Amino acid sequence: MTNPDCIFCRIVAGEIPAQIVGRTEHALAFRDLTPQAPTHVLVIPTRHYASAAEATGDDGAAAMGEVMRLGVQVAEELGLDGGYRFVVNTGPDGGQSVHHLHLHLLGGRRMKWPPG
Amino acid sequence: MTNPDCIFCRIVAGEIPAQIVGRTEHALAFRDLTPQAPTHVLVIPTRHYASAAEATGDDGAAAMGEVMRLGVQVAEELGLDGGYRFVVNTGPDGGQSVHHLHLHLLGGRRMKWPPG
Numbered sequence: 001m002t003n004p005d006c007i008f009c010r011i012v013a014g015e016i017p018a019q020i021v022g023r024t025e026h027a028l029a030f031r032d033l034t035p036q037a038p039t040h041v042l043v044i045p046t047r048h049y050a051s052a053a054e055a056t057g058d059d060g061a062a063a064m065g066e067v068m069r070l071g072v073q074v075a076e077e078l079g080l081d082g083g084y085r086f087v088v089n090t091g092p093d094g095g096q097s098v099h100h101l102h103l104h105l106l107g108g109r110r111m112k113w114p115p116g
Numbered sequence: 117m118t119n120p121d122c123i124f125c126r127i128v129a130g131e132i133p134a135q136i137v138g139r140t141e142h143a144l145a146f147r148d149l150t151p152q153a154p155t156h157v158l159v160i161p162t163r164h165y166a167s168a169a170e171a172t173g174d175d176g177a178a179a180m181g182e183v184m185r186l187g188v189q190v191a192e193e194l195g196l197d198g199g200y201r202f203v204v205n206t207g208p209d210g211g212q213s214v215h216h217l218h219l220h221l222l223g224g225r226r227m228k229w230p231p232g
Contacts, residue, residue: 036230052202053188065181068204072169075206083207086168087231088184090191091199095227104231111211114152115203115222115232 003048008100012046022074027066029074029105038108039078043071049101051090063101071105080107087115119164124216128162138190143182145190145221154224155194159187165217167206179217187221196223203231 002009010016012028021041022029032040045063049055055063068086075084084107089096095116118125126132128144137157138145148156161179165171171179184202191200200223205212211232 052184053192055184055188061181061185062178063181064184065177065179068168068171068180068184069177072171072206076169080209081207083205083209083212085206085210085232086202086204088202089199089227090188090201091197093196093199093223093226094201095229095231096199106231107209110209111205112232113211115211115220116201116228116230 003100006048006098006100008042008044008098008102009048012044022070022077024066024070026063027070029070032104036104037106037111039075039080039084039106041071041074041078041105043067043074043103043105045101050099051096052088052101053090055101067101067103071103075105075107078107083107085111085115119216122164122214122216124158124160124214124218125164128160138186138193140182140186142179143186145186148220152220153222153227155196155200155222157187157190157194157221159183159190159219159221161217166215167212168204168217169206171217183217183219187219191221191223194223199223201227201231 134146
C-alpha cells in the first residue's frame with residue numbers, strides 16, 4: 001500500500017533520509033524541513049492515503065487515530081509540556097502540499113488564533 | 117464518562133443547544149459559535165477526554181479516529197470540495213479553551229500558513 005512516487009512513502013521505505021523522532025507499527029514521525037514553530041514534526045501513517053478524505057472506512061479511522069496517538073506521544077517525549085497544536089490539511093483550501101496524509105505537530109511557542 | 121461541569125458534555129446531553137451538523141454513535145459535530153472561516157465546525161467525542169493528551173490507550177485512539185472520520189464526513193456533506201483544515205489544540209501553547217477534546221474543521225476559504 002505504498003506509492004513509489006510519494007516522497008513520504010519513500011521516507012517510510014528509508015529511501016529518503018528524515019530526522020525520525022518516533023514510530024509505531026503503522027505510523028512514523030519526523031521533523032518538518034521548513035519548521036513553523038520551535039518544534040514542528042510530521043506524523044504519517046506508513047500506509048499511503050492521499051489525504052484524510054481518502055482515509056475512509058475502519059482502516060482509515062484506525063490510521064488517523066494511530067497518527068494522533070503517536071503525535072501525543074512524540075509531543076510528550078519532546079517535552080512540549082506547555083501544549084501544542086495538531087493540524088491536518090486536506091486539498092487546496094486546507095493548504096495540503098504533500099499528497100500523503102500527515103499531521104503537523106507544532107509546539108514550543110504560543111500558537112495564534114485563527115489557525116491560518 | 118461525562119463531566120457535568122463541561123459545556124461540551126452538556127451539549128452531548130442536550131442540556132445546552134447547539135447547531136448540530138453530524139453525529140455518530142461516539143462523536144458529535146456542531147457549529148462553532150465564533151467561526152474563523154465561512155465553515156467552522158467542532159467535532160467531539162461524546163465521551164469526555166480533557167484533551168488529546170488524555171485520550172490515551174486504544175479507547176482514546178479509537179475516539180480520535182472516529183472524530184476525524186466524522187470531520188471528513190461533515191466536510192463532504194457541507195460541500196467543502198475545495199478542501200479544509202483540521203486543528204486540535206492541546207494546552208495553553210496550543211490555544212485550547214474548552215477542556216473536552218475537540219477538532220476544529222475550517223473551510224470555505226483558503227487557509228494560510230503558518231497555521232497560527
